[in-house]
Amino acid sequence: MITEFNYQRYLSAKKTVDDRALNRAVWERMILALTGKDLRHPLEVLEIGAGIGTMAERFLGAAPGGEIFYRAIDVSAENIREARERLTVWGEGNGYTVEPSGADLLLRRSGIEARVRLECLDLFELLDWEGAPARYDLLLANAFLDLIDLPAYLPAIAGLLREGGHYLFTINFDGETIFQPPFDDELEAAILACYHRTMDERTREGAPSGDSRTGRALFRHLPAAGLEILAAGSSDWVVFPGKDRYPADEAYFLHFIIHTVATALKDHPEIDPDQLRRWAGARHEQVEQRKLIYIAHQLDFFGKKCDFIRPKL
Ligand SMILES: C[S@@+](CC[C@H](N)C(=O)[O-])C[C@H]1O[C@@H](n2cnc3c(N)ncnc32)[C@H](O)[C@@H]1O
Numbered sequence: 001m002i003t004e005f006n007y008q009r010y011l012s013a014k015k016t017v018d019d020r021a022l023n024r025a026v027w028e029r030m031i032l033a034l035t036g037k038d039l040r041h042p043l044e045v046l047e048i049g050a051g052i053g054t055m056a057e058r059f060l061g062a063a064p065g066g067e068i069f070y071r072a073i074d075v076s077a078e079n080i081r082e083a084r085e086r087l088t089v090w091g092e093g094n095g096y097t098v099e100p101s102g103a104d105l106l107l108r109r110s111g112i113e114a115r116v117r118l119e120c121l122d123l124f125e126l127l128d129w130e131g132a133p134a135r136y137d138l139l140l141a142n143a144f145l146d147l148i149d150l151p152a153y154l155p156a157i158a159g160l161l162r163e164g165g166h167y168l169f170t171i172n173f174d175g176e177t178i179f180q181p182p183f184d185d186e187l188e189a190a191i192l193a194c195y196h197r198t199m200d201e202r203t204r205e206g207a208p209s210g211d212s213r214t215g216r217a218l219f220r221h222l223p224a225a226g227l228e229i230l231a232a233g234s235s236d237w238v239v240f241p242g243k244d245r246y247p248a249d250e251a252y253f254l255h256f257i258i259h260t261v262a263t264a265l266k267d268h269p270e271i272d273p274d275q276l277r278r279w280a281g282a283r284h285e286q287v288e289q290r291k292l293i294y295i296a297h298q299l300d301f302f303g304k305k306c307d308f309i310r311p312k313l
Helices: 007-021 024-034 054-062 077-093 123-130 150-158 185-201 214-224 250-264 273-288
Strands: 043-048 066-074 097-101 104-109 112-120 136-142 161-180 227-234 237-239 293-305
Touching: 007 054, 007 077, 007 161, 007 237, 007 250, 024 161, 024 227, 024 293, 043 054, 054 066, 054 077, 054 112, 054 136, 066 077, 077 097, 077 104, 077 112, 123 150, 150 214, 161 185, 161 214, 185 250, 185 273, 214 227, 214 293, 237 250, 250 273
Parallel strands: 043 066, 043 136, 066 112, 136 161
Antiparallel strands: 097 104, 104 112, 161 293, 227 293, 237 293
16 A cells, blocks of 8 residues: 655656657657758757656657757756756666756767756746747647646747747646546546546636646647647557556556545545545555556647737637
């Protein structure tokens, strides 16, 4: 039975789940765009809400070559510390030489030279400070946009991209959570409906922040922010046990998800605390028994900044 929940371990366990989930066609579309002849060097990349840097690892593992400046920001100092340690180990294990250069890390391997800046910084401060200096060639956000008020902030985020710059926004939650095998359908439906509502009702400085249907909403918000959609597709998390165990650290990932739902609803007026404990206990137990299957519906988007803003739909 797991009693300690650690966010950095959760993000690490999430990496293999994301690797399977990321929409291949959307990802390939980004890689294709990065091989274009008109690209600037160094390619300037900004990742927002970068966590422990798993997307930086993925990106540098697939980058087609050339000079890259990769700036990854996250509001958590612990995440950034972990990202720096991980990226050093990851780079050395993946054919890169890695050396510190001031606060940055320099990663070099044949055909690629990447300067990575891992920065503890709140996105909203970045938007305040920098206004919209339209600087970046590529903007990345993985499992992040469903946490913020998109109609309010996506135009400013888009403003960080230079004209014609690209974005890849992945793992955007889209309102469906499924646990199998069935367990007290009525109770679980109530728990999940309330859990999704907590995402819709989340606030930041008194304003709404987050949307449990961010995936589908992006079809409206992206064009409204001047971001053309060139590719979109589903990136559902699908976690299931193998014959002997869950892959990698995915049992921990599942325990963390169940714990997150239970914590979010701990004092919820519509959910009886004993019933919630019964549900969470049973689902944790199913992970231990390698019986739990978990699916979350999500969507990925790739596209580019256009030179006109469409009117809101
Ligand atoms: C669900 S996690 C995803 C992390 C990472 N992108 C990944 O997929 O593993 C969301 C991340 O956003 C960060 N975050 C939340 N609000 C932020 C903000 N205002 N500015 C920067 N980072 C933020 C959190 O610290 C967390 O690491």
